[in-house]
Each structure stands twice: as structure tokens, then as C-alpha cells.
Amino acid sequence: MFHYHCLNPISQVGLDGFSSLYVQTDNINDADAILVRSAAMHDLELPENLEAVARAGAGVNNIPLQKYAEQGIVVFNTPGANANGVKEAVLAGLLLASRDIVGGINWVQSERQNDLIAKDAEKEKKRFAGNEIMGKRLGIIGLGAIGVLVANAAARLGMEVYGYDPYISVDAAWNLSRDIRHIKEVDEIYRECDYITIHVPLMDSTRKMINKDAIDKMKDGVVLLNYARDLLVDEEAVVDALRAGKVKRYVSDFPNPTTAGAKGCIVTPHIGASTAESEDNCAKMAVKELIDYLEHGNIHHSVNYPECDMGICSTVCRIAINHRNIKNMIGQFASVLGEADLNIANMANQSKGEYAYSLFDLDTMVTPQVIETLKKIDGVLKVRVLK
Ligand SMILES: NC(=O)C1=CN([C@@H]2O[C@H](COP(=O)(O)OP(=O)(O)OC[C@H]3O[C@@H](n4cnc5c(N)ncnc54)[C@H](O)[C@@H]3O)[C@@H](O)[C@H]2O)C=CC1
Numbered sequence: 001m002f003h004y005h006c007l008n009p010i011s012q013v014g015l016d017g018f019s020s021l022y023v024q025t026d027n028i029n030d031a032d033a034i035l036v037r038s039a040a041m042h043d044l045e046l047p048e049n050l051e052a053v054a055r056a057g058a059g060v061n062n063i064p065l066q067k068y069a070e071q072g073i074v075v076f077n078t079p080g081a082n083a084n085g086v087k088e089a090v091l092a093g094l095l096l097a098s099r100d101i102v103g104g105i106n107w108v109q110s111e112r113q114n115d116l117i118a119k120d121a122e123k124e125k126k127r128f129a130g131n132e133i134m135g136k137r138l139g140i141i142g143l144g145a146i147g148v149l150v151a152n153a154a155a156r157l158g159m160e161v162y163g164y165d166p167y168i169s170v171d172a173a174w175n176l177s178r179d180i181r182h183i184k185e186v187d188e189i190y191r192e193c194d195y196i197t198i199h200v201p202l203m204d205s206t207r208k209m210i211n212k213d214a215i216d217k218m219k220d221g222v223v224l225l226n227y228a229r230d231l232l233v234d235e236e237a238v239v240d241a242l243r244a245g246k247v248k249r250y251v252s253d254f255p256n257p258t259t260a261g262a263k264g265c266i267v268t269p270h271i272g273a274s275t276a277e278s279e280d281n282c283a284k285m286a287v288k289e290l291i292d293y294l295e296h297g298n299i300h301h302s303v304n305y306p307e308c309d310m311g312i313c314s315t316v317c318r319i320a321i322n323h324r325n326i327k328n329m330i331g332q333f334a335s336v337l338g339e340a341d342l343n344i345a346n347m348a349n350q351s352k353g354e355y356a357y358s359l360f361d362l363d364t365m366v367t368p369q370v371i372e373t374l375k376k377i378d379g380v381l382k383v384r385v386l387k
């Protein structure tokens, strides 16, 4: 029996993927697994039995990945599962920044008692006039799951799309329309584009990457869109640039005291992935990842441990070991198992950065003493026995 705890509301369609082996608990301290969306986990006291965390979404800046890896806790996310939801929100952002749709709607609301509204609308509408996006140049920084969808959709709407991503994955490159211009220096995006949208993860290396220097290089009247994370942008600098007329509009999905209400900012309350479809997709993928890890020890889409898959165990038992990526670990595991007269039928070992993961399928049941010996090896962070 496994217990899971939800730190945020998680779509029931996804949770229905858990079998009767799983019970939802309100007490986080009972949890073997946690499902989370954007709740901040940095200061959270960790439950003792916690094996895994699944982020039903893409961004993992709310989770202390290294600290969890140190404790052998595998953190998953759900790559691409909410990308279409965000893509559609970005398309809305492009249009909201180009046409004063919100101003127009507000005017109609304010005039709702006016019997002459139809006639007055024809007089007033020039105040809400805008421009079209067709033919304009859109720069996309970050061509992952979301950036690629935005690029292809914008190209289909007639925009000239420039894409920049020095670390683009092979899959993303295959999915990118051939109409997208491959940009190798981000400055070219700053220099040439009428609209710039950012789709990179928040990490130390990307924090405030859109700063005053970058804005100074941009075209006058540029529109910036940020559906990724507010901390990627120096928003004080953006507000100054809006005041100076350098930036025309800043569209963001992350309200904070700097941007909420600031002139020229169009801010939504982090709703990029808040669609029924995205919420269901993320929850379904997260639940699948947890089940495969808790029951079979397989790791898919982890952000702090390597991919590792040995399918379903067809021998007597499987041992899963989370450990440091240092030399002679496999040698030590094999000698402990050999000395205990246990034959390794199948094994896998994968590493990612400082951490590694090993699976051993054995022909005989392992004893608690052998598990204790494995746990004592320097560099071992967690040992589990699975059937
Ligand atoms: N507003 C919302 O509700 C949502 C926001 N997000 C945010 O969007 C971000 C991106 O999401 P996905 O596209 O799904 O992630 P992804 O991991 O598929 O793509 C990120 C891309 O950024 C690229 N990248 C990393 N550093 C870069 C740099 N310095 N310059 C250019 N490219 C760089 C990577 O190579 C990768 O291709 C997430 O990390 C999250 O913060 C994601 C989903 C929903």
C-alpha cells in the first residue's frame, strides 16, 4: 500500500490512474509520494518515508532538487503536458498587446446604461485601435516544448519567427517548422524583433537574463511576453522602459507588486497552464511516473535522477539503489550481493550529474541484513526492495 499527498489540487482524471494499492492522505508525514503544482517546497519539512515528488507541470524552481537528490528522493516533472495550454495563452498575449481588447471591453462595460452606446462606440473606437501581428517579427528565446509550439503557431499566423536556443533538444529541433529562422546570438533577437517571448526554465544561469542591457539593445516599441517566470526578467528595468516608451507592452503571467497595475503591463494570474486539458494531461503523466517508480523502480522524466528503465521485474526481487555518481559503486554492490550468494539476473546503472541509480533483479529474495550492508556503503543514499 502506498500513500500520496497532494500539495496543490491535482486533476481527478489523473488521480483516477492510481490503483487500489494507493491511498490519498491529508497528512504529509504519511506520504510515500507527493504531487505538487506551484506550491513552494523549499522550506518544507520532508516526510521520513518520502520516495518521490511529481510536479504536475514543467517548472521545478519551487522544489529543492539537490536537497531531495541527496536524500534519494526522485523528483519528476511532466514535460510538454501543459505546453499547448501555454501556447494558446501566449497567442492571446500577442493579441492583447497588439489590440486594446481589454480597454474596449471595459469601455463597453462602463457605458452599459448608455442608450446611445451603439452610436458612441463608432465615435470612441479609435481609442482602442491597434496593429496586426501578421508580418511582424517574433523572437522566441527557448525552443523547448512551449517555445516550439509558439514558434510554429505564430509562423502559421503570418509572423516572421526568429528562434534562439543554444541547447535545443533533437526532438524539439525535429518539431520546429522550417519557416523558423535559427538565431545563434540572442542579441540578434533583441536587435531585430518587434515581439520577444521567453520560454526558458528559471535557473541561476537564466535569472534576470532580460535586464536593462538586453532591453537597451531592443527595438523602440518592442513588446515583451513572459509566460515562463517573473524572475527571468528584471521587471524594475521593464517598468522604467515602459515609462520611457522604449517597451510598448509587457505581458506577464506572474503578478507581483512591481507589475500589477503598472502602466503598459498586461498581467494574468499564472493561468498559462490552467486549462482542463493541461491539468488532466499533467496529472495523468505525473501519476504514471510515480506508479512506475514506486512499483517497478523505473525512472522517467526525472529532473534530479537519470532515466532508468528495466521494465517489470520477472525475477524474485528487484533492488533499487539511489547513490552518488562516484567510482566503484557497482563493484561494491556486486560484491555485497555475491558474498550473500545472490545471483544478479539483470542490472542497470545510469547517472546524471552528481547522482546515479542502479537496479538489480535477483533470482533469490534478498535478506534485510544484505539491505543494511548496502545502505552502509559510502555514497549510497537510499535502498529499496521491490518485487
Ligand atoms: N505560465 C505557465 O503556467 C507555465 C510556465 N511554464 C514555464 O515555462 C518554462 C518552459 O517550459 P517548457 O517549454 O515546457 O520547458 P522545456 O524544458 O521543454 O524547454 C525549455 C527550453 O529552454 C532552453 N533553454 C535553457 N536555457 C536557455 C538559455 N539560456 N537560452 C535559450 N534557451 C534556453 C532549453 O534548451 C529548452 O529547450 C518552464 O520552465 C516554466 O518555468 C511552463 C508551463 C506553464
Ligand SMILES: O=C(O)C(=O)COP(=O)(O)O
Pocket (backbone or CB within 6 Å): 037, 038, 056, 057, 058, 059, 060, 082, 270, 273, 274
Ligand atoms: O508547469 C509550469 O511550470 C507552470 O508554471 C504551471 O504551473 P501550475 O501547475 O499552473 O501551478
